Amino acid sequence: MDMSETSRPMIDEVDLMIDNARLRDELEPYRDESIDDPTTRRMPLKQENEYLASILAWERAPALPIRDWFDPPLSIPAPESLDDTALEATLIDTLVRLQSQNIVLSCTDHLSDRELYTLICRDILSCCEKKLASPGNELEWRCIDDNETWLAYYATPVERRRFQEEFQVDLPESRPLSRRRNLPGIRAHEQRE
Template sequence: MRETRRQTFDEVDLLLDNARLRDELEPYRDESIDPSINRMPLHAENEYLASMLAWERAPALPIAEWFNPPLDLMPPDSLSDAQLSSLLNKTIERLFSKNIVLRCTDHLSDRELYMIVYRDILPCCEKMVDVPGKAIEWMCVEDTETWLRYYASAVERRRYQEERGMPLPAAETPPYRRQLPGQ
């Protein structure tokens, strides 16, 4: 009897949270709210709605400004290789602390990766959303050939070749193996 009563209270709490979340999302409502969410379990629907609300309310800021003080890196050409590598590793850890995960970096030297962080990632305006378990994944590969060469699986390579009818670059092991946070 007690367990059934507790389950009822839990379900009532979930229903109340769901109603509150739907009310708070009403000003933002458009076709992006998937009608299939009504087929989700209530706790999953609430998580989905809460993440949408967090997204809608989050400010869009340059990633450098997500930090206090703002993350301001030295220009790459002003650093020795040792200084740059050390600063790159610290910066990658700081980015990860804000749920920013770098992907496909093993084809880049430290200097090349630092340049991407300095030139592309830090000035990029993104929604600063803090949703547990969610991260911004920054793909550090800029062209299909590099992805095919270093990162595509055999299945992905075969599918790409079948769809495009083009010869593929030889598959290679990336030259700068890294173990980054979040991998």
């Protein structure tokens, strides 16, 4: 039997423990309950290290206005300066550019193109968010600002019933969506059947 075959897993485990100690040391200035979460101790060491590395990346990531995530910064014309045709083309280009930075918009189907474009221009591009460079990280922006809109357009019948039972309120009438946008990155379960 080759000794290198049996010693390799032991070396890997030692490397993982060393990485774990390093990550915990680097996270010390940011220490809170997410680092001390007891569920991390039930994770395999490799998975725990990935979790700790993601927390460290989050803590060190700069918070920037979303427009500054682009080089050069993303600047789009004011909505009132565009006719409907130009606005539609600019909206599509802007959505593609947002997706290139892993910014995913959801719950947009109740908005007109002009309303969505105005939301992007007025609220999204100026909002400061942490920019994470690691792959697989998305910033999801839900384009609703109140429960009434969610309940009217996006909540399933089960979600509506649960909300009503929990909060003992009258629900807004369920309304059909005015359009079905096929935005990049939108997951199927987020759209009401």
